[in-house]
Amino acid sequence: MLSRALLPLRAFLGFTFCFAGLQKLANPGFFQASNPGSIQAQLAGSVRRSPIHPLISPLTHVAVLLGLVIAIAELAIGLGTLLGLWQRLAAVGGVALSLMLFLTVSFHSSPYYTGADIVFVFAWTPLLLAGAGPLLSADAMIEARARTPRGGRPSKRLSPEEASRREVVLKGTATAVAAVAGLVLGGVVAGLGRLAGGTKNSSVTAPLPEAQANSTLSSSPAQSASAPKVSPSASGSSGSGGGHPAGTAIGAAKDVPVGGAASFTAPGTGDPSIVIHATAGKFVAFDAVCPHAGCTVQYDQSQALIVCPCHGSQFNAATGAVEVGPAATGLTAIKVTEGNDGQLYAT
Ligand code: FES
Numbered sequence: 001m002l003s004r005a006l007l008p009l010r011a012f013l014g015f016t017f018c019f020a021g022l023q024k025l026a027n028p029g030f031f032q033a034s035n036p037g038s039i040q041a042q043l044a045g046s047v048r049r050s051p052i053h054p055l056i057s058p059l060t061h062v063a064v065l066l067g068l069v070i071a072i073a074e075l076a077i078g079l080g081t082l083l084g085l086w087q088r089l090a091a092v093g094g095v096a097l098s099l100m101l102f103l104t105v106s107f108h109s110s111p112y113y114t115g116a117d118i119v120f121v122f123a124w125t126p127l128l129l130a131g132a133g134p135l136l137s138a139d140a141m142i143e144a145r146a147r148t149p150r151g152g153r154p155s156k157r158l159s160p161e162e163a164s165r166r167e168v169v170l171k172g173t174a175t176a177v178a179a180v181a182g183l184v185l186g187g188v189v190a191g192l193g194r195l196a197g198g199t200k201n202s203s204v205t206a207p208l209p210e211a212q213a214n215s216t217l218s219s220s221p222a223q224s225a226s227a228p229k230v231s232p233s234a235s236g237s238s239g240s241g242g243g244h245p246a247g248t249a250i251g252a253a254k255d256v257p258v259g260g261a262a263s264f265t266a267p268g269t270g271d272p273s274i275v276i277h278a279t280a281g282k283f284v285a286f287d288a289v290c291p292h293a294g295c296t297v298q299y300d301q302s303q304a305l306i307v308c309p310c311h312g313s314q315f316n317a318a319t320g321a322v323e324v325g326p327a328a329t330g331l332t333a334i335k336v337t338e339g340n341d342g343q344l345y346a347t
Pocket of ligand 1: 290291292293294295308309310311312313325326327
């Protein structure tokens with residue numbers, strides 16, 4: 001009965017974790033630092049806000065590897081749950097991953113129940129405590145098969161040691177088959193994702209040389225694909241003779257089209273940020289870390305709004321004020337000024 005009752009939960013968690021892992025693998029932007037939705041941008045947002053930020057800071061140096069590990073772990077946990085294979089272990093992984101996402105991404109969700117990760121932590125606990133049970137479960141099938149007497153004859157009943165040896169072999173084989181199937185599936189989805197959307201972020205530009213600027217301005221994926229690129233040769237050096245506003249050069253003003261936006265890294269905080277070219281010659285910029293739960297917001301040119309992809313908050317593109325919650329406060333403004341040299345300077 002319990003096993004039957006757990007089936008809908010297993011199906012939902014298994015499918016959701018498989019989908020989450022495959023979605024990350026299929027999306028090249030998840031691994032590109034200049035993309036506002038990337039693992040790097042999410043880590044940067046968490047570094048300041050998470051209660052475990054001292055543990056997160058070192059991970060920013062291995063963000064791509066971490067993103068890959070998370071995607072593969074999600075796929076493995078999802079497949080294990082759908083198959084009922086190593087179910088308790090998969091549930092431990094599900095709790096650990098959901099808890100980590102809660103502490104890094106959705107810790108500041110307000111009210112707390114609007115963040116999904118804390119709900120996932122508790123959704124995994126029935127499977128952690130009870131396992132998958134006998135119904136549609138590879139664990140149960142393997143256990144039953146391992147105890148089956150040779151040739152099905154009761155006289156050939158196996159000793160407990162033999163049965164447990166058989167169970168180890170059968171489970172090892174099933175695990176190897178599932179792992180190969182998962183890797184092939186992940187590889188195919190990643191390849192298809194790059195074929196379908198590999199050029200989607202081609203508007204991302206080469207970084208400005210370190211000696212000239214410590215921030216990088218790049219076209220926002222929320223803009224049209226025809227958005228022009230920032231010229232890598234743009235100079236952001238201070239003291240260039242003619243003088244320029246205080247602050248750090250983040251890129252050439254001409255590379256942010258009127259009505260469009262671009263992303264850059266805030267010089268002071270290292271947070272992902274966006275600059276919007278509202279009307280000719282008038283720029284506004286905001287820290288792109290959503291005040292609700294730390295996702296990276298994006299500029300939606302068609303609506304002239306800043307939107308959060310996680311829970312749908314919307315912000316005024318001129319002031320950063322909240323238009324639609326659940327975010328309770330607006331975005332932090334960053335002062336951006338265009339210098340005589342054509343560069344944008346952020347303070
Ligand atoms: Fe929840 Fe932005 S993180 S609305």
